[in-house]
Amino acid sequence: MPQVVCYPDNKSVDLESGQTILDGLLNGDIPITNVCGGQAYCSTCRVMLLEGIENCTDATQSEIALAKKLDFPFHVRLACQTKVLQGDVKVRRLVNDDQDIDIVDHQFSSGTTGNKKAVTLLVAKIRGATNFDEINFPYDTFYTMSRYFQCLHKIVHQYGGVINNYMDHLAIATFGINHESNSAAQAVWAGLEMLKSQEELNHFLGQLSYQPLNLTIGLHFAEVVLVAADPQRLDLIIPVGSAVSLSQQIEASNVRAKTSILMSESVYAQVQSQVILGRKGNITVGDQDIKVFEPVGMTGDPPVIEQVTAAESKSLLGRVSTFMDRFSGKKRR
Numbered sequence: 001m002p003q004v005v006c007y008p009d010n011k012s013v014d015l016e017s018g019q020t021i022l023d024g025l026l027n028g029d030i031p032i033t034n035v036c037g038g039q040a041y042c043s044t045c046r047v048m049l050l051e052g053i054e055n056c057t058d059a060t061q062s063e064i065a066l067a068k069k070l071d072f073p074f075h076v077r078l079a080c081q082t083k084v085l086q087g088d089v090k091v092r093r094l095v096n097d098d099q100d101i102d103i104v105d106h107q108f109s110s111g112t113t114g115n116k117k118a119v120t121l122l123v124a125k126i127r128g129a130t131n132f133d134e135i136n137f138p139y140d141t142f143y144t145m146s147r148y149f150q151c152l153h154k155i156v157h158q159y160g161g162v163i164n165n166y167m168d169h170l171a172i173a174t175f176g177i178n179h180e181s182n183s184a185a186q187a188v189w190a191g192l193e194m195l196k197s198q199e200e201l202n203h204f205l206g207q208l209s210y211q212p213l214n215l216t217i218g219l220h221f222a223e224v225v226l227v228a229a230d231p232q233r234l235d236l237i238i239p240v241g242s243a244v245s246l247s248q249q250i251e252a253s254n255v256r257a258k259t260s261i262l263m264s265e266s267v268y269a270q271v272q273s274q275v276i277l278g279r280k281g282n283i284t285v286g287d288q289d290i291k292v293f294e295p296v297g298m299t300g301d302p303p304v305i306e307q308v309t310a311a312e313s314k315s316l317l318g319r320v321s322t323f324m325d326r327f328s329g330k331k332r333r
Contacts, residue, residue, distance in 0.1 A: 002055065002084040006030050006047075007092040015084050021047065021091065022079035033095040038080035040066055044095045045079040052089030056082050116223040119176035120187040120267060121243060122161065123218040123251040124152060124194060126169035144205060145169075148213055151197045159190040160305035164238050172247070174239050177226065182303050184221050184270035188295050189302045191217045191261050218251025219263035221270065246285060250292060253283040257294070265291040274299045 004024055005012045013028030015021070022045050025032045036042040040062035049056065053075055059067065063081040066072075076094070126148065152171060156163050160183075161175040175190070176183030195215060202212040222243035250262050259279065268275065268291075276297035282289045 002086060003088045004084065005088070005090045006032075007050070007090070008096075009093070018083065020080055021077075021082050021084065021089075025079065030093075032079060032093050034080060040078055040081055043070060043078060046072070046076055046094045047079045047082075047091040048094055049075045049077055050090040050092060052084070052087055053077075055084055055087035055089055057085060116241075117176070117226055118183075118221065118223050119174050119226075119239060120183040120219060120221045121224070121239060121247040122156070122173040122175065122187045122191055123247045124171045124173070124191075125216055125251055127214045127216050127255065144211075144213070147201055147205075148198075151201060152194060155190050155193045155197060158305065159186045159193070159303065161186060161190055162237060170248075172239070172244065174224075174226075174237065177237055182270075184219075184267045185274070185298070186303050186305070187219050187221075188263065188267065188271050188275060189298055191219060191263075192295065192298065195260055215260065216251055216254035217261040218247050218249070218254070219261070219267045220247040220250055221264065221266040222246070246290070249285050250283065250290070253292060256283075257281065257292075259294050262292045262294055265293070268293045271295070271298070 002015045003012050004015060004021055006025055006028075009030050011028065011030055013024050013030065015024040019027075020038070022032060022034055022038055026034075032047075033044040034042075035044045038045070040060070043066055056077065059077065060081045063078045066078065067076070079091070126145075149166070149171070153163060156173045159175065160178065161173040162177055163171055163173045165172040173187075173190070175187040194217065198213055198215040205212060220243055222241070224239035224241040224243050227238045227240050246264070250264055254260060254262055257279065263271075275293075275295045276299065278294035278296040280291065280293045283292055284290075
Protein backbone atom coordinates (compact mmCIF):
# COMPACT_ATOMS: atom_id res chain seq x y z
CA MET A 1 0.00 0.00 0.00
CA PRO A 2 1.51 3.37 -1.03
CA GLN A 3 2.35 5.80 1.74
CA VAL A 4 2.36 9.61 1.70
CA VAL A 5 4.54 11.59 4.09
CA CYS A 6 3.21 15.14 4.43
CA TYR A 7 5.10 18.23 5.58
CA PRO A 8 5.12 20.52 7.52
CA ASP A 9 3.01 18.09 9.60
CA ASN A 10 5.64 15.33 9.37
CA LYS A 11 2.88 12.73 9.32
CA SER A 12 2.41 9.70 7.10
CA VAL A 13 -0.79 8.08 5.82
CA ASP A 14 -1.54 4.98 3.78
CA LEU A 15 -3.41 5.41 0.50
CA GLU A 16 -6.05 2.95 -0.62
CA SER A 17 -6.21 1.84 -4.24
CA GLY A 18 -7.50 4.61 -6.54
CA GLN A 19 -7.46 7.20 -3.77
CA THR A 20 -6.19 10.73 -4.42
CA ILE A 21 -3.56 12.32 -2.24
CA LEU A 22 -6.22 14.79 -1.05
CA ASP A 23 -8.59 12.08 0.14
CA GLY A 24 -5.79 10.17 1.79
CA LEU A 25 -4.54 13.21 3.73
CA LEU A 26 -8.06 14.17 4.82
CA ASN A 27 -8.73 10.62 6.02
CA GLY A 28 -5.49 10.84 7.96
CA ASP A 29 -6.69 14.03 9.71
CA ILE A 30 -4.10 16.18 7.96
CA PRO A 31 -5.63 19.65 7.46
CA ILE A 32 -4.99 20.11 3.74
CA THR A 33 -6.99 23.05 2.35
CA ASN A 34 -9.53 22.25 -0.38
CA VAL A 35 -11.88 25.15 -1.04
CA CYS A 36 -13.60 23.73 -4.13
CA GLY A 37 -14.08 20.22 -2.78
CA GLY A 38 -11.62 18.50 -5.11
CA GLN A 39 -12.95 19.84 -8.44
CA ALA A 40 -9.66 21.31 -9.71
CA TYR A 41 -11.12 24.83 -9.65
CA CYS A 42 -9.33 26.64 -6.84
CA SER A 43 -5.81 25.11 -6.61
CA THR A 44 -5.81 25.44 -2.80
CA CYS A 45 -4.91 21.75 -2.38
CA ARG A 46 -1.65 22.32 -4.25
CA VAL A 47 1.29 20.32 -2.92
CA MET A 48 4.97 20.21 -3.76
CA LEU A 49 6.18 16.70 -4.54
CA LEU A 50 9.48 16.36 -2.71
CA GLU A 51 10.07 12.70 -3.54
CA GLY A 52 8.34 10.02 -5.58
CA ILE A 53 6.91 12.06 -8.45
CA GLU A 54 7.59 9.07 -10.70
CA ASN A 55 5.15 7.05 -8.58
CA CYS A 56 2.24 9.39 -9.29
CA THR A 57 -0.36 9.48 -12.04
CA ASP A 58 -0.01 12.00 -14.84
CA ALA A 59 -1.87 15.29 -14.50
CA THR A 60 -5.52 15.24 -15.59
CA GLN A 61 -6.78 17.65 -18.25
CA SER A 62 -8.38 19.80 -15.55
CA GLU A 63 -5.11 19.94 -13.64
CA ILE A 64 -3.12 20.72 -16.77
CA ALA A 65 -5.42 23.65 -17.58
CA LEU A 66 -5.15 25.13 -14.09
CA ALA A 67 -1.41 24.52 -13.83
CA LYS A 68 -0.91 26.31 -17.15
CA LYS A 69 -2.99 29.27 -15.99
CA LEU A 70 -0.95 29.59 -12.79
CA ASP A 71 2.37 28.58 -14.39
CA PHE A 72 3.06 25.81 -11.88
CA PRO A 73 6.45 24.06 -12.08
CA PHE A 74 6.26 20.33 -12.84
CA HIS A 75 6.66 19.27 -9.21
CA VAL A 76 3.68 21.30 -7.92
CA ARG A 77 0.55 19.18 -8.27
CA LEU A 78 -3.09 19.31 -7.23
CA ALA A 79 -3.66 16.77 -4.48
CA CYS A 80 -7.28 16.32 -5.59
CA GLN A 81 -6.18 15.11 -9.02
CA THR A 82 -3.07 13.12 -8.14
CA LYS A 83 -3.04 9.44 -7.27
CA VAL A 84 -0.09 7.31 -6.20
CA LEU A 85 0.28 4.14 -8.27
CA GLN A 86 3.12 2.49 -6.43
CA GLY A 87 5.88 3.36 -4.02
CA ASP A 88 5.92 6.15 -1.47
CA VAL A 89 5.84 9.90 -1.94
CA LYS A 90 6.72 12.92 0.15
CA VAL A 91 4.76 16.15 -0.24
CA ARG A 92 4.59 19.59 1.33
CA ARG A 93 1.31 21.44 1.71
CA LEU A 94 1.54 24.89 0.08
CA VAL A 95 -1.71 26.44 1.38
CA ASN A 96 -1.84 26.18 5.14
CA ASP A 97 -4.25 28.81 6.47
CA ASP A 98 -6.73 31.56 5.57
CA GLN A 99 -3.93 33.98 4.75
CA ASP A 100 -2.56 31.51 2.20
CA ILE A 101 -6.05 31.23 0.69
CA ASP A 102 -6.10 35.01 0.32
CA ILE A 103 -2.75 34.78 -1.48
CA VAL A 104 -4.21 32.21 -3.89
CA ASP A 105 -7.20 34.46 -4.57
CA HIS A 106 -4.86 37.37 -5.23
CA GLN A 107 -2.76 35.15 -7.47
CA PHE A 108 -5.79 34.40 -9.63
CA SER A 109 -6.84 38.04 -9.89
CA SER A 110 -3.40 39.60 -10.41
CA GLY A 111 -1.88 36.94 -12.67
CA THR A 112 1.27 36.55 -10.54
CA THR A 113 2.56 32.99 -10.28
CA GLY A 114 5.62 32.95 -8.04
CA ASN A 115 7.86 31.85 -10.92
CA LYS A 116 10.57 33.99 -12.47
CA LYS A 117 9.65 36.15 -15.44
CA ALA A 118 11.86 38.10 -17.82
CA VAL A 119 10.97 41.79 -17.74
CA THR A 120 12.59 45.16 -18.37
CA LEU A 121 13.04 47.37 -15.34
CA LEU A 122 13.14 51.16 -15.56
CA VAL A 123 14.47 53.16 -12.62
CA ALA A 124 13.91 56.93 -12.74
CA LYS A 125 15.22 59.41 -10.20
CA ILE A 126 15.13 63.15 -9.73
CA ARG A 127 18.73 63.99 -8.83
CA GLY A 128 20.13 67.01 -7.07
CA ALA A 129 16.87 67.27 -5.12
CA THR A 130 17.72 65.84 -1.71
CA ASN A 131 16.78 69.16 -0.11
CA PHE A 132 14.03 69.93 -2.60
CA ASP A 133 11.44 70.45 0.11
CA GLU A 134 13.79 72.72 2.09
CA ILE A 135 14.47 75.23 -0.68
CA ASN A 136 10.87 75.40 -1.90
CA PHE A 137 7.59 76.29 -0.27
CA PRO A 138 5.45 73.19 0.47
CA TYR A 139 3.04 74.00 -2.34
CA ASP A 140 5.95 74.45 -4.78
CA THR A 141 7.16 70.97 -3.88
CA PHE A 142 3.66 69.56 -4.18
CA TYR A 143 3.00 71.19 -7.53
CA THR A 144 6.35 70.41 -9.12
CA MET A 145 6.48 66.76 -8.07
CA SER A 146 2.80 66.24 -8.91
CA ARG A 147 3.46 67.43 -12.47
CA TYR A 148 6.49 65.15 -12.72
CA PHE A 149 4.77 62.02 -11.40
CA GLN A 150 1.73 62.70 -13.59
CA CYS A 151 3.94 62.80 -16.70
CA LEU A 152 5.86 59.72 -15.53
CA HIS A 153 2.70 57.67 -14.99
CA LYS A 154 1.20 58.71 -18.33
CA ILE A 155 4.29 57.78 -20.34
CA VAL A 156 4.94 54.47 -18.56
CA HIS A 157 1.30 53.45 -19.04
CA GLN A 158 1.38 54.57 -22.69
CA TYR A 159 4.24 52.18 -23.43
CA GLY A 160 2.75 49.23 -21.56
CA GLY A 161 4.63 49.51 -18.28
CA VAL A 162 3.49 49.45 -14.68
CA ILE A 163 4.90 51.71 -11.96
CA ASN A 164 5.68 49.42 -9.03
CA ASN A 165 7.23 51.65 -6.44
CA TYR A 166 7.75 55.26 -5.45
CA MET A 167 10.32 56.22 -2.86
CA ASP A 168 10.94 59.93 -2.37
CA HIS A 169 12.38 61.03 -5.74
CA LEU A 170 12.85 57.50 -7.15
CA ALA A 171 10.35 55.43 -9.13
CA ILE A 172 10.59 51.86 -10.47
CA ALA A 173 8.54 50.69 -13.45
CA THR A 174 8.30 47.22 -14.99
CA PHE A 175 7.71 46.47 -18.68
CA GLY A 176 6.74 42.98 -19.83
CA ILE A 177 4.25 41.96 -17.17
CA ASN A 178 1.47 41.85 -19.78
CA HIS A 179 3.36 42.55 -23.03
CA GLU A 180 6.37 40.26 -23.12
CA SER A 181 7.65 40.29 -26.70
CA ASN A 182 9.19 43.78 -26.85
CA SER A 183 9.51 44.95 -23.27
CA ALA A 184 13.05 46.26 -23.83
CA ALA A 185 11.95 48.46 -26.74
CA GLN A 186 8.92 49.65 -24.77
CA ALA A 187 11.14 50.68 -21.86
CA VAL A 188 13.69 52.49 -24.05
CA TRP A 189 10.96 54.41 -25.87
CA ALA A 190 9.40 55.28 -22.52
CA GLY A 191 12.72 56.43 -21.05
CA LEU A 192 13.49 58.70 -24.00
CA GLU A 193 9.97 60.09 -23.93
CA MET A 194 10.32 60.78 -20.19
CA LEU A 195 13.50 62.80 -20.79
CA LYS A 196 11.78 64.78 -23.53
CA SER A 197 8.81 65.38 -21.26
CA GLN A 198 11.13 66.45 -18.44
CA GLU A 199 12.74 69.10 -20.69
CA GLU A 200 9.31 70.44 -21.59
CA LEU A 201 8.31 70.41 -17.93
CA ASN A 202 11.48 72.27 -16.94
CA HIS A 203 10.72 74.96 -19.53
CA PHE A 204 7.25 75.33 -18.07
CA LEU A 205 8.57 75.37 -14.51
CA GLY A 206 11.14 77.99 -15.46
CA GLN A 207 8.38 80.32 -16.63
CA LEU A 208 6.90 80.00 -13.13
CA SER A 209 10.30 80.61 -11.49
CA TYR A 210 10.47 77.03 -10.17
CA GLN A 211 13.73 75.08 -9.94
CA PRO A 212 14.32 72.64 -12.86
CA LEU A 213 14.29 68.87 -12.41
CA ASN A 214 17.33 66.70 -13.23
CA LEU A 215 16.10 63.25 -14.31
CA THR A 216 18.32 60.17 -14.67
CA ILE A 217 17.15 56.74 -15.87
CA GLY A 218 18.52 53.18 -15.73
CA LEU A 219 17.23 50.22 -17.79
CA HIS A 220 17.90 46.52 -17.28
CA PHE A 221 16.36 43.33 -18.72
CA ALA A 222 16.41 40.27 -16.44
CA GLU A 223 14.34 37.67 -14.64
CA VAL A 224 12.49 38.67 -11.47
CA VAL A 225 9.79 37.20 -9.27
CA LEU A 226 6.58 39.23 -9.57
CA VAL A 227 4.72 39.57 -6.28
CA ALA A 228 1.20 40.92 -5.86
CA ALA A 229 1.64 43.38 -3.01
CA ASP A 230 -1.85 44.72 -2.25
CA PRO A 231 -5.12 42.75 -2.48
CA GLN A 232 -6.98 46.04 -2.94
CA ARG A 233 -4.86 47.05 -5.94
CA LEU A 234 -4.59 44.42 -8.66
CA ASP A 235 -2.15 46.61 -10.61
CA LEU A 236 0.43 46.82 -7.81
CA ILE A 237 2.89 44.11 -8.84
CA ILE A 238 6.34 44.32 -7.23
CA PRO A 239 9.47 42.90 -8.94
CA VAL A 240 11.75 41.10 -6.48
CA GLY A 241 15.32 39.98 -7.10
CA SER A 242 18.90 41.11 -7.55
CA ALA A 243 17.97 42.62 -10.93
CA VAL A 244 16.14 45.44 -9.14
CA SER A 245 19.30 46.45 -7.28
CA LEU A 246 21.35 46.26 -10.47
CA SER A 247 18.83 48.50 -12.25
CA GLN A 248 19.23 51.08 -9.50
CA GLN A 249 23.01 50.96 -9.80
CA ILE A 250 22.78 51.46 -13.56
CA GLU A 251 20.62 54.53 -12.93
CA ALA A 252 23.09 55.84 -10.34
CA SER A 253 26.00 55.43 -12.77
CA ASN A 254 24.58 58.30 -14.84
CA VAL A 255 26.14 60.70 -12.34
CA ARG A 256 29.70 59.54 -13.00
CA ALA A 257 29.11 59.15 -16.75
CA LYS A 258 27.39 62.56 -16.97
CA THR A 259 24.52 61.02 -18.89
CA SER A 260 20.77 61.06 -18.39
CA ILE A 261 19.90 57.50 -19.45
CA LEU A 262 21.85 54.23 -19.53
CA MET A 263 20.86 50.67 -20.37
CA SER A 264 22.46 47.32 -19.66
CA GLU A 265 23.83 44.98 -22.31
CA SER A 266 20.77 42.75 -21.94
CA VAL A 267 18.54 45.63 -23.03
CA TYR A 268 20.89 46.69 -25.82
CA ALA A 269 20.94 43.16 -27.25
CA GLN A 270 17.21 43.38 -27.91
CA VAL A 271 17.05 46.89 -29.35
CA GLN A 272 20.39 47.19 -31.16
CA SER A 273 18.74 47.09 -34.59
CA GLN A 274 16.71 50.22 -33.88
CA VAL A 275 18.53 52.15 -31.17
CA ILE A 276 20.73 55.19 -31.81
CA LEU A 277 23.67 55.07 -29.41
CA GLY A 278 25.63 57.79 -27.74
CA ARG A 279 28.37 56.71 -25.37
CA LYS A 280 29.12 53.27 -23.97
CA GLY A 281 31.32 51.98 -21.18
CA ASN A 282 31.55 49.78 -18.09
CA ILE A 283 30.41 50.12 -14.50
CA THR A 284 31.61 48.05 -11.57
CA VAL A 285 29.00 46.20 -9.55
CA GLY A 286 30.57 44.17 -6.76
CA ASP A 287 33.36 42.27 -8.46
CA GLN A 288 31.78 42.42 -11.92
CA ASP A 289 32.20 44.82 -14.82
CA ILE A 290 28.83 45.57 -16.43
CA LYS A 291 28.61 47.04 -19.94
CA VAL A 292 26.25 50.01 -20.24
CA PHE A 293 25.04 51.95 -23.28
CA GLU A 294 23.51 55.39 -23.73
CA PRO A 295 20.44 55.38 -26.00
CA VAL A 296 19.87 58.80 -27.57
CA GLY A 297 17.09 57.84 -29.98
CA MET A 298 15.08 55.04 -31.60
CA THR A 299 14.36 54.48 -35.29
CA GLY A 300 11.06 53.30 -36.71
CA ASP A 301 7.68 53.51 -35.06
CA PRO A 302 7.15 53.15 -31.32
CA PRO A 303 5.39 49.97 -30.14
CA VAL A 304 1.61 50.09 -30.10
CA ILE A 305 0.23 48.92 -26.78
CA GLU A 306 -3.35 47.75 -26.36
CA GLN A 307 -4.56 49.49 -23.23
CA VAL A 308 -6.92 47.72 -20.82
CA THR A 309 -10.21 49.60 -20.67
CA ALA A 310 -12.18 50.26 -17.53
CA ALA A 311 -14.83 47.85 -18.77
CA GLU A 312 -12.23 45.09 -19.13
CA SER A 313 -10.87 45.81 -15.65
CA LYS A 314 -14.35 45.61 -14.25
CA SER A 315 -14.84 42.32 -16.03
CA LEU A 316 -11.70 40.93 -14.37
CA LEU A 317 -12.89 42.05 -10.97
CA GLY A 318 -16.24 40.48 -11.73
CA ARG A 319 -14.58 37.15 -12.46
CA VAL A 320 -12.65 37.33 -9.20
CA SER A 321 -15.84 38.16 -7.33
CA THR A 322 -17.58 35.21 -8.94
CA PHE A 323 -14.69 32.98 -7.91
CA MET A 324 -14.98 34.11 -4.31
CA ASP A 325 -18.76 33.82 -4.25
CA ARG A 326 -18.60 30.31 -5.65
CA PHE A 327 -16.64 29.02 -2.71
CA SER A 328 -17.71 31.40 0.07
CA GLY A 329 -20.12 28.79 1.42
CA LYS A 330 -17.51 26.02 1.41
CA LYS A 331 -15.94 25.09 4.71
CA ARG A 332 -12.22 25.86 4.78
CA ARG A 333 -10.39 22.92 6.17
